[in-house]
Every structure is written in C-alpha cells, then in structure tokens.
Amino acid sequence: MQEFLANLAQLDRWAPQLLSAVARLALVLVLAWVLNRVSRPLIHRLDEAFGRHPERSEERQRRIQTLLTIVEKVASAAIWTVAVIMGLQVLGVNTAALLTAAGVGGLAFGFGAQNLVRDFISGFFILAEDQIRVGDVAVINGTGGLVQAINPRTTVLRDLNGTVHVFPNGSIQTVSNLTKEWSRYVIDVSVAYKEDVDRVMEVLRSIGQELQEDPEYRPLIVQPLEVLGVDDFGASGVTIKTMITTLPLKQWQVGRELRRRIKKRFDAEGIEIPFPHTSLYWGSASQAFRVQVETGQTDADRVVEEVLRRLGATQAAAESDRPSGGAGA
Incomplete structure (x- = not known):
C-alpha cells in the first residue's frame, strides 16, 4: 500500500x-x-x-x-x-x-519462402515487360479469361463462365495475350466441292467490303477482310481461310457479325455450306443386284423330296427290266 x-x-x-x-x-x-x-x-x-x-x-x-x-x-x-x-x-x-x-x-x-519470393520477382517482370495488363484477354497456363488484377504475388483471371482463376506469378509458365495492340479473328469457311472456289472467294471479299463500310463496324476494323485462299480439302467440303484484324477486344463482336453476313449471303447466292455425310464409290457404275427368290422349304423337306425322287427312279428302272408275259407264249 x-x-x-x-x-x-x-x-x-x-x-x-x-x-x-x-x-x-x-x-x-x-x-x-x-x-x-x-x-x-x-x-x-x-x-x-x-x-x-x-x-x-x-x-x-x-x-x-x-x-x-x-x-x-x-x-x-x-x-x-x-x-x-x-x-x-x-x-x-x-x-x-x-x-x-x-x-x-x-x-x-x-x-x-523461396516460392513467395519467386512470385514477387515474377510479378515485377510481368509488369516491367508489359506482358499483360488489367483488361486484357489472355490465356495463362492453358486457361483463358479477362485479366482482372495483377498483384505483386498473384494474377487474377475471370473466364466467360464467371469463374475466377488465381495464378501465383511464380507458377506462370506461358502467357498468351489475345488483345495486345490489335486483335485478329480467323474464320475457316467450308463450301461444297461442286462450288466454284473463285466465285466463293469473290463473294467473301464483297462481304468484307460491305462490313467495313458499315458505320457501326468501320471504327472497329484495323485491316479489311483478307481471303487467304483454299486451305484444306475436308471430308465433305473445301475449306477457305479468311481473317480480319480489329481493335483489341473487338474481334469477337466483328467476327460474329461477319459469320452472320456470310450465312445470309451464301443462302442468297445459293452457295452450299456442306454438312458431314458419307458417299460409297465402287469405281464404276454399279450393276443391278441379282435377286434369287427361293421357296420357303426347310432342309428336311428338301431331303424327303430327294429320297422320294430317287425311289421313284429306282422303281421305274425295275419295271422296265421285267420280261413281258405275252411275248413268251
């Protein structure tokens, strides 16, 4: 106290x-x-x-x-x-x-904590080298989505389904940026073998020109539609490869509109877009099949008929060998 x-x-x-x-x-x-x-x-x-x-x-x-x-x-x-x-x-x-x-x-x-230090160092180089930025669409380690955040330790993606993917920067092996400086949309157009490919390519160029002249899409297009030519002979059609260059993040909007216009124009021009089917080829014109109709007898019926036929033949032979009575008198 x-x-x-x-x-x-x-x-x-x-x-x-x-x-x-x-x-x-x-x-x-x-x-x-x-x-x-x-x-x-x-x-x-x-x-x-x-x-x-x-x-x-x-x-x-x-x-x-x-x-x-x-x-x-x-x-x-x-x-x-x-x-x-x-x-x-x-x-x-x-x-x-x-x-x-x-x-x-x-x-x-x-x-x-070497992994933690590696994450911070990798994050620094991602920013310094300008590999990706917030707002880009990128594919990281095989997973694609919109870059929502680049933190010193992690990078955050959100895919089209809304799923958020978090990648430690040190674990990032490959980065594919789909929207850096400009973007590109590639379309493989398949037409039937009977179509004139030169005519089809001319129609595609006309569609691209119309799209570029559209006031809604003209500001989004960096380079006009390029028709690269015949790219493949598929199982049911000829593939013609085309591509169009747009502003970043606008390739899907322009590409969907381009596909819509191709479908409507092909329908109007009567150009067939093939679907998978199978054709059998025999090397020459096939002949009509030879059809033989048989009765509905069973094997047992045929055996009985054959036995009776042979018995009849044996009996007829025996009667023909028997001597006649009137001739002996």
Whole structure:
C-alpha cells in the first residue's frame, strides 16, 4: 500500500511523459491515415494527367491503369511501414536493433519462402515487360479469361463462365495475350466441292467490303477482310481461310457479325455450306443386284423330296427290266 501511494505521489512526474507519448503516437497514426487517404487521389491525378496526352491509346491507358494500381498499393504499404517504425520510436523501442534483427530474419525467411519470393520477382517482370495488363484477354497456363488484377504475388483471371482463376506469378509458365495492340479473328469457311472456289472467294471479299463500310463496324476494323485462299480439302467440303484484324477486344463482336453476313449471303447466292455425310464409290457404275427368290422349304423337306425322287427312279428302272408275259407264249 505504501508503494502504491508512493507511485501516486510521483504521478505528477511521469504522467506528462505518458500523455506526451500517447499524443505523439496518435499524431503519427493520424498523419499516416491522412497521407494514405491523400495519396490515392494524387495517384489518380497522374492518370488524369496522362489522359490529356493527345496520342494516348487504349493500349497505353490499360498499361497506365495497371501500373497506377500497383503504385497505389506500394505507396500505402510504405506509408504504414514508416508509421509503424515511428510509433515504435515514440514508445522508446530501439528501431535500429529491430531493423537489424528484421533484416536477418527476413534473410532466413527468404530461404524458407523461396516460392513467395519467386512470385514477387515474377510479378515485377510481368509488369516491367508489359506482358499483360488489367483488361486484357489472355490465356495463362492453358486457361483463358479477362485479366482482372495483377498483384505483386498473384494474377487474377475471370473466364466467360464467371469463374475466377488465381495464378501465383511464380507458377506462370506461358502467357498468351489475345488483345495486345490489335486483335485478329480467323474464320475457316467450308463450301461444297461442286462450288466454284473463285466465285466463293469473290463473294467473301464483297462481304468484307460491305462490313467495313458499315458505320457501326468501320471504327472497329484495323485491316479489311483478307481471303487467304483454299486451305484444306475436308471430308465433305473445301475449306477457305479468311481473317480480319480489329481493335483489341473487338474481334469477337466483328467476327460474329461477319459469320452472320456470310450465312445470309451464301443462302442468297445459293452457295452450299456442306454438312458431314458419307458417299460409297465402287469405281464404276454399279450393276443391278441379282435377286434369287427361293421357296420357303426347310432342309428336311428338301431331303424327303430327294429320297422320294430317287425311289421313284429306282422303281421305274425295275419295271422296265421285267420280261413281258405275252411275248413268251
């Protein structure tokens, strides 16, 4: 009790120090929160500044958006890291020794978490080499979808069914970007063997020209429809390969409209689109089949008939060998 009373007597000496430490700690936290909130609009101001560039394209916009997202996350992590160190200094913790210990511990952690370190390094190179960006359609390790996020450790895809796929950056082996700078749609058009392929290719070029002159689709087309020619002789038709180059992400919209116009134009022109069927060829005109109709007798009936026939023949032979009575008298 006496010790407690003695501490209360010294309250006027250590209370100001405690209040000062709490106030400084609160000030550090408030400043960190304010800086974190202010940094976001400042980073987005950079996006607006780049947006005023007269030559900015959609490709550049997606790249800038991806980089700004990473910068925002890094800035937030840096602000709170500095705030934690300053808070520890306010509380009287030796941060120099703590940082040294953290460095040694981080080195040991790096050896134990090599996959995690590999993910971060791979994520850095994905961004630095501009392999993919947020908003691209890409195929990663055989899985295709829209790139929704590129984080320092993971890359997130969402496929056409709405399924979200998360790939650790270190495990990404192959990346196929379907929408970088421009996109292309390839169509294999199959027609019947009886059709004149030169006429068919001319009709396809006419369809491509009409599509390019359409005000709705003209801004989406980078290069006109190219008819590459006869590409294959299939089981039921001749394949003619065509392709059209569009703006990124617009190849499916233009390609579906092109398919629709090809179907309607072929129907109007009487060009047959074949379907799988089988034809038998004998090498020459086949002759009429020879049909022999048999009675409905069984094997037993035929055996009985044969036995009776032979008995009749034997009996007839015996009667012919018998001598006549009138001739002997």
